Amino acid sequence: IKAGMTTAHLDKIVHDYIVKHGAVPSFLGYGGFPASACISINNEVIHGIPSHSRKIKEGDIVSVDVGAYIDGFHGDTCATFGVGKISDEAQALLDVTEASLYHAISIAKPDIRIGDIGHAVEEYCTSRGYGIVRQYCGHGVGRKLHESPEVPNYGTPGRGPRLVAGMTIAIEPMITQKGEDVRVLGNGWTVVSTDGSLSAHFEHTIAITPEGAVILTRP
Numbered sequence: 001i002k003a004g005m006t007t008a009h010l011d012k013i014v015h016d017y018i019v020k021h022g023a024v025p026s027f028l029g030y031g032g033f034p035a036s037a038c039i040s041i042n043n044e045v046i047h048g049i050p051s052h053s054r055k056i057k058e059g060d061i062v063s064v065d066v067g068a069y070i071d072g073f074h075g076d077t078c079a080t081f082g083v084g085k086i087s088d089e090a091q092a093l094l095d096v097t098e099a100s101l102y103h104a105i106s107i108a109k110p111d112i113r114i115g116d117i118g119h120a121v122e123e124y125c126t127s128r129g130y131g132i133v134r135q136y137c138g139h140g141v142g143r144k145l146h147e148s149p150e151v152p153n154y155g156t157p158g159r160g161p162r163l164v165a166g167m168t169i170a171i172e173p174m175i176t177q178k179g180e181d182v183r184v185l186g187n188g189w190t191v192v193s194t195d196g197s198l199s200a201h202f203e204h205t206i207a208i209t210p211e212g213a214v215i216l217t218r219p
Helices: 008-021 088-108 116-127
Strands: 037-043 044-046 063-068 075-080 138-141 147-151 168-171 174-176 181-183 191-192 200-201 203-209 214-215
Touching: 008 037, 008 063, 044 063, 044 174, 044 200, 063 088, 063 200, 075 088, 075 181, 075 200, 088 116, 088 168, 088 174, 088 200, 088 203, 116 147, 181 214
Parallel strands: none
Antiparallel strands: 037 044, 037 063, 044 191, 063 075, 075 203, 138 147, 138 168, 168 203, 174 200, 181 191, 203 214
16 A cells, blocks of 8 residues: 555455455445445545545555455455554554454453453553444354444443354454544445544454454455
């Protein structure tokens, strides 16, 4: 990801890679979404629509959310990348958001509840002064892109559905620098932080095994 490239170019790279490996882009046409990747920049939280007129700039943070369908199953993953030299504040946001994802994954095992997963993300991020996006969440994923259960990034320990071996879920912290309020732009898709603060988004699809979580979307 380089300064000067368009988000449409980045989407084409994602699309071509998925197709080259015999898979189908999960997002393309899903609910009418017009691209293979959601590309969200700076204060855009999720569902950014790639555009031939939107150029990535030095210092931006860019979230690339990708889904692929192969052999009857979907995978869903996201990461936020810094472009060139980014601010210390932006880097700290990226570091905390990614760390909160792995913290949640580390406790995922049979008999843990969804509330434990959400609480792990929430406590990790809010204790460091960051905001949790509460209107959107992770989810079950498998033969359908979005399945039960919902996996919020907040919760009460010991509450919610229980994880069982064989379950596959996507955990996806969506974290802002400050406030928790978000709104949807006029295109009907792109979600932005209401106060304009930067947002980061990291996600993995994991499988729950008797021994714990296995990450299915690791590069």
